[in-house]
Amino acid sequence: MEFKSEIRxxxxxxxxxxxxxxSYGKYLLKISLEKARAxxxxxxxxDFPVTAIVGVNGGxxxxxxxxAACAYKTVKPSLFFAKxxxxxxxxxNWKFEYELIDKEIKKSDSIRRIAKxxxxxxxxxxxxxxxKERVVAVFGVSRTVPANERPxxxxxxxxxxxxxxxxxxxxxxxxxxxxxxxxDKDISAFSFLRVDTRGRVTLLAGQTSGGDSYxxxxxxxxxxxxxxxxxxxxxxxxxxLVLIEEIENGLHPxxxxxxxxxxxxxxxxxxxxxxxxxxxxxALKPLPDQAIWAVANGSLYQGKLDxxxxxxxxxxxxxQLVVFVxxxxxxxxxxxxxxxxxxxxxxxxxVHAMEGDGTAVTVHRGRKLDPSVSQxxxxxxxxxxxxxxxVTDSIHRLPGQSPESYIYDKVxxxxxxxxxxxxVALLRPYEEEAKVADIVxxxxxxxxxxxxxYSQVGKKLGFIPEARVREAFISLWARTFKDEVQAIIQPFLxxxxxxxxxxxxxx
Numbered sequence: 233m234e235f236k237s238e239i240r241x242x243x244x245x246x247x248x249x250x251x252x253x254x255s256y257g258k259y260l261l262k263i264s265l266e267k268a269r270a271x272x273x274x275x276x277x278x279d280f281p282v283t284a285i286v287g288v289n290g291g292x293x294x295x296x297x298x299x300a301a302c303a304y305k306t307v308k309p310s311l312f313f314a315k316x317x318x319x320x321x322x323x324x325n326w327k328f329e330y331e332l333i334d335k336e337i338k339k340s341d342s343i344r345r346i347a348k349x350x351x352x353x354x355x356x357x358x359x360x361x362x363x364k365e366r367v368v369a370v371f372g373v374s375r376t377v378p379a380n381e382r383p384x385x386x387x388x389x390x391x392x393x394x395x396x397x398x399x400x401x402x403x404x405x406x407x408x409x410x411x412x413x414x415x416d417k418d419i420s421a422f423s424f425l426r427v428d429t430r431g432r433v434t435l436l437a438g439q440t441s442g443g444d445s446y447x448x449x450x451x452x453x454x455x456x457x458x459x460x461x462x463x464x465x466x467x468x469x470x471x472x473l474v475l476i477e478e479i480e481n482g483l484h485p486x487x488x489x490x491x492x493x494x495x496x497x498x499x500x501x502x503x504x505x506x507x508x509x510x511x512x513x514x515a516l517k518p519l520p521d522q523a524i525w526a527v528a529n530g531s532l533y534q535g536k537l538d539x540x541x542x543x544x545x546x547x548x549x550x551x552q553l554v555v556f557v558x559x560x561x562x563x564x565x566x567x568x569x570x571x572x573x574x575x576x577x578x579x580x581x582x583v584h585a586m587e588g589d590g591t592a593v594t595v596h597r598g599r600k601l602d603p604s605v606s607q608x609x610x611x612x613x614x615x616x617x618x619x620x621x622x623v624t625d626s627i628h629r630l631p632g633q634s635p636e637s638y639i640y641d642k643v644x645x646x647x648x649x650x651x652x653x654x655x656v657a658l659l660r661p662y663e664e665e666a667k668v669a670d671i672v673x674x675x676x677x678x679x680x681x682x683x684x685x686y687s688q689v690g691k692k693l694g695f696i697p698e699a700r701v702r703e704a705f706i707s708l709w710a711r712t713f714k715d716e717v718q719a720i721i722q723p724f725l726x727x728x729x730x731x732x733x734x735x736x737x738x739x
Contacts, residue, residue: 237489237518239496244520247281247499254342256281258366258471259333259505260303261342266327269295270530277534280523281499282492282506284479284516287527288542293509296527297475300507302347302356303330304473306368309347309354323349336364367472371461376453376482384433389449399426400437403463410462414490415455424463436460454482458491465498476508485514492518513538521587529602535591541584544599544609551582552729554599554609556592558617560585561635564699565706566612569717570728572710580729589617593627600625610724628723631716637682639709644676646712657704658693668693 250256260278265271270292285293298312315323327348337343347356379385387393401424408420419438427433436448436459448456465474474495480488492515495506510516516524516536526537544554557563563585570576570583586592596611611627613619614635621629632638643654651665651672660668675688686705690696710717721728 235517239493239518243500251279254333256333257335260300262331263299264329265299268326274532276525276532280520282495282523284519284524285509292527297507297509299328301475302328303345304366304368306365325350367469369464369468369474371476373477373481375457378453379448388435395425406466407462410466410494411459414458414487414494457482470503472504474504474506479508479510479515480512488512488514489517511539531598533595536587544582544584551607552580553727554607555583556586556596556611558589558592558614564702565635568706568710569720572717575730577729577731589613589619593619608727634682636685639705640685642709642713643705650708654708659696
């Protein structure tokens, strides 16, 4: 089922426009990572106020997050980039350049800053007279450490523990609403205990529906983390910067999606900017393409790349051939092409949808230039792509202008011969072949957008899932147009892995 966010598209577009028009009091627009770990002369822009940094372990997500933190004096660089004597000599000459908005300094233009590490220390000399530094809130992975493993709460784990009534704060309605939207849990009767006189040590207390009380020692780690984050975020000053490591940590996939939607809502209500790292594909679902940056092998890619794609980019897969395509339809098409060939080792091939032709080509070219990646890759772009084919770079074009309409129209060409097969593939009785054929032709006659051809057929046949309809058409095309299958795979035939190395694909 296609994901549908609870954040309206109009709200998303409003936020994109707000960044484009630079309508913030304080906002981090861009970071140029001149040098830092695997990054050299790479840039990242923050085109949406909630930005996801996705990548595999060790890919560089935290480096980007730390670079963002170093743009403001309120965060010490050592929080992200601690130096351990001679064992961290690679930090020498690290440098970040920033473009940001701060209307207290410049009302009508962005400002530039530089942070660099030289001579064993960080240099960030940019304090302006009267400047009010931006508030930066950092939520690290330690936020999900259970209460019974946190040293500062040991004093609370005893039969005699108590606090005075004036040190007990009720959870505000705003926080309760926020937590309910993420965890689907009512915490309106919960409270927040200030354990020490300065309020640095705190403990949460809950209450069951029956009125029984229980402490944070009996909370789930994810539950505790979300409540504490919501308490902070609902009171943080407007135009603050929020940095979150591994947003999905301790959360169910559904709660992860809701958490990101909550952050988008906060960006609307409180004008905050959020940057978070993640390994979760679910965390990316509510975000527009412009809000997602993938990191791999010292490179940055903007757009929706899932974790599987990133493993392919960095060579962290067992595949003997990696294929990059534009979207999920092309992925289904190419996978069916390979399955229709005799002897192909399908478990040794991985096909990845890149959500755009530019991303597919950029990722493919970058991967080919990486000497640490040994598996060959191929890029297949759609017929209407503005990207250029290149035999040398293994970039090839699929037939037709639009893959969706090409497959559909090819099946219609042979519909008189294959309508029965199509009916069965579409979960209808063979005897309904005439009805199915009429619907297929009718949809084509009235369709204005090829991207919805298959969903339209599915609805007319009784709400058959679009994916099922798409797969039925593609499978029939592959069986019916074998010459076209061969023409598509011919440019990279020698790269396709076989179950038996002695077996050859029929030419």
